[in-house]
Amino acid sequence: MAAQKSTQPAKPAPDSTRRSEKSRRAIYDAALALVVEVGYPKTTVEGIAARAGVGKQTIYRWWSSKADVLMEAFLDLGEQSMREAGPVPYVFPDTGDLAADVKGVLRATVDQLRDPRFEVPSRALAAEGVVNEQLGRELVAKLMQPSLDLYIGRLRAAQDAGQVRPEIDPRIALEFFISPLAQRWLQHTGPISYEYTDTLVDYALHGLAPR
Amino acid sequence: MAAQKSTQPAKPAPDSTRRSEKSRRAIYDAALALVVEVGYPKTTVEGIAARAGVGKQTIYRWWSSKADVLMEAFLDLGEQSMREAGPVPYVFPDTGDLAADVKGVLRATVDQLRDPRFEVPSRALAAEGVVNEQLGRELVAKLMQPSLDLYIGRLRAAQDAGQVRPEIDPRIALEFFISPLAQRWLQHTGPISYEYTDTLVDYALHGLAPR
Amino acid sequence: MAAQKSTQPAKPAPDSTRRSEKSRRAIYDAALALVVEVGYPKTTVEGIAARAGVGKQTIYRWWSSKADVLMEAFLDLGEQSMREAGPVPYVFPDTGDLAADVKGVLRATVDQLRDPRFEVPSRALAAEGVVNEQLGRELVAKLMQPSLDLYIGRLRAAQDAGQVRPEIDPRIALEFFISPLAQRWLQHTGPISYEYTDTLVDYALHGLAPR
Amino acid sequence: MAAQKSTQPAKPAPDSTRRSEKSRRAIYDAALALVVEVGYPKTTVEGIAARAGVGKQTIYRWWSSKADVLMEAFLDLGEQSMREAGPVPYVFPDTGDLAADVKGVLRATVDQLRDPRFEVPSRALAAEGVVNEQLGRELVAKLMQPSLDLYIGRLRAAQDAGQVRPEIDPRIALEFFISPLAQRWLQHTGPISYEYTDTLVDYALHGLAPR
DNA sequence: AGTTAATCGAGACGGTACGTCACGTCTTTGC
DNA sequence: GCAAAGACGTGACGTACCGTCTCGATTAACT
Numbered sequence: 021m022a023a024q025k026s027t028q029p030a031k032p033a034p035d036s037t038r039r040s041e042k043s044r045r046a047i048y049d050a051a052l053a054l055v056v057e058v059g060y061p062k063t064t065v066e067g068i069a070a071r072a073g074v075g076k077q078t079i080y081r082w083w084s085s086k087a088d089v090l091m092e093a094f095l096d097l098g099e100q101s102m103r104e105a106g107p108v109p110y111v112f113p114d115t116g117d118l119a120a121d122v123k124g125v126l127r128a129t130v131d132q133l134r135d136p137r138f139e140v141p142s143r144a145l146a147a148e149g150v151v152n153e154q155l156g157r158e159l160v161a162k163l164m165q166p167s168l169d170l171y172i173g174r175l176r177a178a179q180d181a182g183q184v185r186p187e188i189d190p191r192i193a194l195e196f197f198i199s200p201l202a203q204r205w206l207q208h209t210g211p212i213s214y215e216y217t218d219t220l221v222d223y224a225l226h227g228l229a230p231r
Numbered sequence: 232m233a234a235q236k237s238t239q240p241a242k243p244a245p246d247s248t249r250r251s252e253k254s255r256r257a258i259y260d261a262a263l264a265l266v267v268e269v270g271y272p273k274t275t276v277e278g279i280a281a282r283a284g285v286g287k288q289t290i291y292r293w294w295s296s297k298a299d300v301l302m303e304a305f306l307d308l309g310e311q312s313m314r315e316a317g318p319v320p321y322v323f324p325d326t327g328d329l330a331a332d333v334k335g336v337l338r339a340t341v342d343q344l345r346d347p348r349f350e351v352p353s354r355a356l357a358a359e360g361v362v363n364e365q366l367g368r369e370l371v372a373k374l375m376q377p378s379l380d381l382y383i384g385r386l387r388a389a390q391d392a393g394q395v396r397p398e399i400d401p402r403i404a405l406e407f408f409i410s411p412l413a414q415r416w417l418q419h420t421g422p423i424s425y426e427y428t429d430t431l432v433d434y435a436l437h438g439l440a441p442r
Numbered sequence: 443m444a445a446q447k448s449t450q451p452a453k454p455a456p457d458s459t460r461r462s463e464k465s466r467r468a469i470y471d472a473a474l475a476l477v478v479e480v481g482y483p484k485t486t487v488e489g490i491a492a493r494a495g496v497g498k499q500t501i502y503r504w505w506s507s508k509a510d511v512l513m514e515a516f517l518d519l520g521e522q523s524m525r526e527a528g529p530v531p532y533v534f535p536d537t538g539d540l541a542a543d544v545k546g547v548l549r550a551t552v553d554q555l556r557d558p559r560f561e562v563p564s565r566a567l568a569a570e571g572v573v574n575e576q577l578g579r580e581l582v583a584k585l586m587q588p589s590l591d592l593y594i595g596r597l598r599a600a601q602d603a604g605q606v607r608p609e610i611d612p613r614i615a616l617e618f619f620i621s622p623l624a625q626r627w628l629q630h631t632g633p634i635s636y637e638y639t640d641t642l643v644d645y646a647l648h649g650l651a652p653r
Numbered sequence: 654m655a656a657q658k659s660t661q662p663a664k665p666a667p668d669s670t671r672r673s674e675k676s677r678r679a680i681y682d683a684a685l686a687l688v689v690e691v692g693y694p695k696t697t698v699e700g701i702a703a704r705a706g707v708g709k710q711t712i713y714r715w716w717s718s719k720a721d722v723l724m725e726a727f728l729d730l731g732e733q734s735m736r737e738a739g740p741v742p743y744v745f746p747d748t749g750d751l752a753a754d755v756k757g758v759l760r761a762t763v764d765q766l767r768d769p770r771f772e773v774p775s776r777a778l779a780a781e782g783v784v785n786e787q788l789g790r791e792l793v794a795k796l797m798q799p800s801l802d803l804y805i806g807r808l809r810a811a812q813d814a815g816q817v818r819p820e821i822d823p824r825i826a827l828e829f830f831i832s833p834l835a836q837r838w839l840q841h842t843g844p845i846s847y848e849y850t851d852t853l854v855d856y857a858l859h860g861l862a863p864r
Numbered sequence: 865a866g867t868t869a870a871t872c873g874a875g876a877c878g879g880t881a882c883g884t885c886a887c888g889t890c891t892t893t894g895c
Numbered sequence: 896g897c898a899a900a901g902a903c904g905t906g907a908c909g910t911a912c913c914g915t916c917t918c919g920a921t922t923a924a925c926t
Contacts, residue, residue, distance in 0.1 A: 038874090038875070038877095038917080061362070064906090064908085065907080066908080069878090075877065077877080077878085078876075078878075146361055150357055192434065196407055199410035200406035200410040203413050207360060207361065207367055223399065223404065226438040251897085254898080276886080276887075276888085284899080460892065465902090465904095486880085496903085498882095498883080498904095573694070582842050618829055621837075625831070625835050626832075629797075630782070641825055647860070668870065673872065676872075709874085709875080710873085710914095711871075
């Protein structure tokens with residue numbers, strides 16, 4: 021086999037086994053708190069470091085930018101609340117009634133979009149992702165894709181049950197539920213309510229159902 | 232009615248009649264060019280001023296922020312290209328075939344989303360609008376609403392022609408065409424193509440049409 | 443006449459006519475005070491800026507380093523105290539008695555070397571000059587040379603009066619008065635006192651006088 | 654009297670019997686090399702450790718500062734070259750001709766002051782000693798005093814031989830030879846040459862000799 | 865020879881200061 | 896009399912070293 025000499029002679033790459041778990045936690049907490057309190061643009065690396073009681077270099081050693089820190093912090097927050105939520109958290113309900121199931125999930129999403137603990141950081145990350153494609157793709161892959169896959173699974177089940185036309189591509193169909201809500205939220209193009217998401221589901225399923 | 236002198240004792244309020252048209256143009260051009268060339272975050276007020284051959288104060292006198300400058304510049308760009316486009320710019324095609332009409336408009340939108348002259352500044356503004364609600368609302372009102380109204384008009388006409396169920400709310404229905412595309416573009420959640428927008432229209436209209 | 447286009451395309455070179463005199467004074471004062479209070483190594487550009495109520499950039503705009511600031515500050519201090527001292531401050535006494543004249547001047551020098559207002563900054567500058575040849579030469583030229591010239595003048599007068607052998611080079615002879623004192627002071631090689639400098643003069647003049 | 658174990662409860666005081674000789678050598682070499690290559694201010698403890706292939710703590714365990722390391726390294730360099738020089742290193746020539754003897758020694762000093770292997774580190778140490786009195790005194794005691802004592806010895810011999818007036822204090826007289834040269838070198842106040850030191854000796858001895 | 869304890873290379877850590885960049889305000893100068 | 900030019904106080908950037916603090920892995924002295 022060929023030699024596997026390292027390929028980046030520039031920076032020595034820190035030794036992650038020696039990493040301070042305490043500092044990481046403190047940095048996550050500080051970053052999330054600051055974003056919520058003062059907003060993303062006024063959140064600075066210096067501020068995070070100071071609040072976390074940590075040297076700036078400790079941040080730059082492990083992350084490349086403010087956005088990077090915040091993304092990991094947010095991901096960690098998600099994992100944390102999931103761990104708290106119990107052992108079988110993430111499945112899409114399947115009662116047989118597609119409309120009701122989707123409406124339920126969307127209502128939960130609406131709740132989350134309104135919780136400032138989630139709203140402010142997600143908004144900040146989403147904004148960053150709009151402009152920074154690499155970070156945007158990471159966000160999608162790590163934060164959104166898991167949920168989207170659940171939608172796809174549920175829609176496939178509905179197709180098997182004959183409730184959705186078989187020629188429909190579930191990866192596109194799910195956008196009818198998610199994208200309008202996402203856009204209203206992201207761009208403030210309209211109010212967000214249970215009534216609205218329910219309507220969305222009704223209109224959309226009408227088009228997906230067999231005639 | 233009497234004169235309506237505004238009453239701001241704080242700042243002398245610049246006299247807009249004396250404003251230099253040449254400077255304004257130069258600032259617009261510089262702002263757009265810089266955003267396209269180096270990206271929004273690296274575009275600075277100082278850079279715009281230098282490139283426009285203008286004092287910084289001349290920018291701060293008339294605009295409140297980098298985002299503000301860029302928004303006006305972008306609006307101006309829109310008006311300009313519309314003026315160039317000739318005397319009949321702002322109507323939604325109505326050939327009687329709703330699907331074809333919408334597909335055509337969406338294909339034009341796809342083209343625009345891919346033109347870097349438009350893409351980079353719009354992305355920058357959209358990102359800013361995600362985080363800055365006030366600017367976001369302004370963006371929607373000034374840049375998006377006119378187009379949305381055209382969709383609404385066309386959908387109403389389709390309802391009158393019996394091609395769309397009368398109980399459908401056109402302001403929600405239009406989101407089935409626009410939001411999935413918008414989200415794919417904004418969040419890089421998927422590829423954008425004529426085929427994609429065509430499929431969107433087909434799926435959506437299936438749900439809107441009377442049974 | 444030939445064109446006189448600027449030759450440094452790199453940095454725009456600040457406009458010294460717009461320079462803030464108040465800031466300069468504040469910076470000089472802060473630099474000298476800090477050096478005396480906390481010593482040269484613990485004096486930082488940041489500290490000077492903070493104490494002077496000035497932005498760091500204002501320092502870096504006009505000086506290239508901490509040592510540079512301190513040198514100008516010290517020079518300014520010298521000019522200032524000279525201006526205060528009256529209109530004809532800087533002449534070497536010439537009573538006809540060379541030994542007495544030189545002893546008097548050296549005693550004044552001893553006094554100055556012990557005044558902390560002068561001692562700490564001069565020591566710092568001297569140290570810097572030992573290692574940084576360019577700054578060292580500047581120091582010698584601006585701070586020491588004027589005094590040395592006065593010695594040379596007095597020695598020449600003594601030669602004319604037949605008190606010093608004519609073949610003696612005054613530029614070397616003066617080092618017998620100055621260098622031992624300088625070295626004792628700089629390198630802490632011995633105590634400094636009037637008695638010491640008097641002895642120096644006696645020994646040295648013995649060698650300079652005609653037989 | 655009883656044992657005189659020092660009482661420092663704070664630090665366990667490293668056990669010098671276990672000290673790694675190899676590391677010490679490597680640190681000396683690295684320190685001297687770096688000072689010559691990049692100059693004293695750009696020489697860092699981190700750099701010395703890296704170049705010596707040694708942990709930073711190994712430096713801080715045995716030395717208190719960069720200057721401290723450099724001083725020991727330089728002292729060691731001196732001892733080393735003396736050991737190489739053979740068994741009769743440390744005597745002042747005494748041919749009976751005081752002028753010739755002193756001129757010879759000063760010429761050797763001039764040579765040394767120009768050898769970069771010595772010049773750069775000595776300059777750095779001298780500069781440090783100017784500002785840091787404690788280190789300055791150490792330097793004088795360890796590096797200069799031995800040589801000075803030799804001068805004193807030679808001058809005493811000259812007094813015994815009637816070549817120097819008996820009331821002259823040799824500790825002051827020697828400064829006429831050494832200080833002017835030292836100052837020229839330290840402060841770049843003038844060129845250094847054999848001719849110069851020869852002149853110095855001539856002028857000075859003229860003053861020291863009996864009439 | 866095996867045990868034990870200190871030193872060793874390594875480098876992450878909380879900090880401080882660096883020198884640079886851009887901010888938004890304020891002042892001077894020239895057209 | 897406005898606007899270009901740009902100096903100013905401010906504050907964050909990302910980097911370099913500081914001196915301290917763990918980590919195994921030697922390594923040398925003492926059972």
